[in-house]
Amino acid sequence: MSSEQLTVYDWKRYPETARFIDERINVFCQKSADIQQFAHDLQTRTGTRLRDWVDHLEVKWSDALANELVDLGYEPVTDADRPLYHHPAAMFPAVKAAASAVERLFVRVDSVADFLLVQQRDMDIPIEGDVGAAVRQRIAFDGEGVELHVIERHGCPVTCTTPPATPDLKKLAAHAEALRLRKRDFAEASAGFAHAASLIKASIADLGVDRTCDLFFAGERDYWQQRNLAARIQKARQDAMGMGWANHDHHTYRSSRKYFQSLIGIFELLGFNLRERFYAGKEAGWGAQVIEQPHARITIFADVDLSAEEVSQDFAHEAFQQRNELGTVGLWYRLHGEAFLQAGMHHLECQFDFDAARDQLAEEGDVKTMKPFTDLPHLRQAFTAGEIWPVQESRIQSLLKDGLISQEEADKFREKGAIGSHLEILQREEGFKGFNQTGINDIILETNPLKQQA
Structure with a gap:
């Protein structure tokens, strides 16, 4: 990296992209009273906004949406199992094609197990991902064609399309x-x-x-x-x-x-x-x-x-x-x-x-x-x-x-x-x-x- 590159700090603002993401998040809140209440509780109990925690969204896909994402500054991630776009120049959640008719909002937490214990969400549903895995997730709230999932990541971002093997737990x-x-x-x-x-x-x-x-x-x-x-x-x-x-x-x-x-x-x-x-x-x-x-x-x-x-x-x-x-x-x-x-x-x-x-x-x-x-x-x-x-x-x-x-x-x-x-x-x-x-x-x-x- 050159000396000139090391002093670059002219980061851009993307108001249209921000509106796009906020509108998508608002749809989840409108379609689920539980998600709306969760967003309200984050605001009033932690002083944070739901958007501050979002890891990625899985939404209904189309070529038009893919083109819109590119116009908003997103780029495709290669080798993903489904279309997946991220924004390399700004702090926005990734957007992925939904695997079904249900759209999903993924929220980052330090520990899925800790979240479930505190929130007392249906304990009969297993957590996806082994204990100690680099990525673990589980549904937390749902609504009319939407779900909110909590996800923990340990050195494996959304752009990592092949999560590493679960390590030896003792080590x-x-x-x-x-x-x-x-x-x-x-x-x-x-x-x-x-x-x-x-x-x-x-x-x-x-x-x-x-x-x-x-x-x-x-x-x-x-x-x-x-x-x-x-x-x-x-x-x-x-x-x-x-x-x-x-x-x-x-x-x-x-x-x-x-x-x-x-x-x-x-x-x-x-x-x-x-x-x-x-x-x-x-x-x-x-x-x-x-x-x-x-x-x-x-x-x-x-x-x-x-x-x-x-x-x-x-x-x-x-x-x-x-x-x-x-x-x-x-x-x-x-x-x-x-x-x-x-x-x-x-x-x-x-x-x-x-x-x-x-x-x-x-x-x-x-x-x-x-x-x-x-x-x-x-x-x-x-x-x-x-x-x-x-x-x-x-x-x-x-x-x-x-x-x-x-x-x-x-x-x-x-x-x-x-x-x-x-x-x-x-x-x-x-x-x-x-x-x-x-x-x-x-x-x-x-x-x-x-x-x-x-």
């Missing part, structure tokens, strides 16, 4: 546990990256890259969630509907400049591709490499202190020159450690009904949200108030020794701690797949631990 459980409980505290971060790499390689040998990636990030979300109250509150709300974190949009890691290439190397081992580079501007002093694992449906924002000159290089692979000053990302790392290791993710961003989620979290969980840092017709974003973490004395002493904080700032970190992590609330419209490239500096400055002290 699956062993690797899931090893990744979830991996050691994170090391005297040298290099040892931590090497340890994680060894666990990942062992899992890949038994389970393959895509299933390992799915397991790894399930563990990452668990670790982050234990360190963020807003996340635990929202997860409980979504679990009460049987949904899990299947509405995740992207995972964000903050990295030191020294180990940024090690971080990207681990993610490339897990099957990630470089998607685009992000630079917030000279004043912000930071940037990110956006990477994507298309089979596991994971997107990562990897944040690092960055200068204007460095954005033109392949900073995902070319080592940075070390420097003495710290930006917001660098200070966070020095206070808490690498996001990949001790600290855990800086934030998980999920798709919501923006206003509903913020209002419900405030009313039901006393969770405050910061001022939105993106408020556009097609993209809205806001952090929950930062979770405050205590700072180890050794980290404070190290910053003092290097002349990077004052004694007064050190005392405040001892007394008050420092901002650690957030849950991010996001709403996308018109299939927009990108991120806000302007006006982002203010929110990063607001999450600077020194700003918090002031």
Whole structure:
């Protein structure tokens, strides 16, 4: 991939495609009181929209529909058992030819079994897919010629026309546990990256890259969630509907400049591709490499202190020159450690009904949200108030020794701690797949631990 390609971020909006999908989803709600009630419950109990969870639709097929989909930006998937179209340039569910007169809407969940337990849907109907399979699904609600099915995917997207064989359950459980409980505290971060790499390689040998990636990030979300109250509150709300974190949009890691290439190397081992580079501007002093694992449906924002000159290089692979000053990302790392290791993710961003989620979290969980840092017709974003973490004395002493904080700032970190992590609330419209490239500096400055002290 060329340097120019790595800076592309001109994602398009597709209002006509969005209307097409919304109209199709509305038909399911109109033809089934149960589906309509389910959509209402998602809105009022989790602050999400039914569309935020849709995996794909199976609808009555015709040549005219196929042509319409192409006009809307969809492309056919080869080797599918029935006509199947996906939209590579935007965030829309796939559309597939129905196998019968019944049309089906598939909704993503973390676990079909958990969903059925919570919703208490007819337990006599078996789940399609073996325990531990990469894809499992089952009908949940029906109506007049329509059905809603819940589906869980583990490294096997809708475009994967031949699901992998079900792995050995003992090996699956062993690797899931090893990744979830991996050691994170090391005297040298290099040892931590090497340890994680060894666990990942062992899992890949038994389970393959895509299933390992799915397991790894399930563990990452668990670790982050234990360190963020807003996340635990929202997860409980979504679990009460049987949904899990299947509405995740992207995972964000903050990295030191020294180990940024090690971080990207681990993610490339897990099957990630470089998607685009992000630079917030000279004043912000930071940037990110956006990477994507298309089979596991994971997107990562990897944040690092960055200068204007460095954005033109392949900073995902070319080592940075070390420097003495710290930006917001660098200070966070020095206070808490690498996001990949001790600290855990800086934030998980999920798709919501923006206003509903913020209002419900405030009313039901006393969770405050910061001022939105993106408020556009097609993209809205806001952090929950930062979770405050205590700072180890050794980290404070190290910053003092290097002349990077004052004694007064050190005392405040001892007394008050420092901002650690957030849950991010996001709403996308018109299939927009990108991120806000302007006006982002203010929110990063607001999450600077020194700003918090002031």
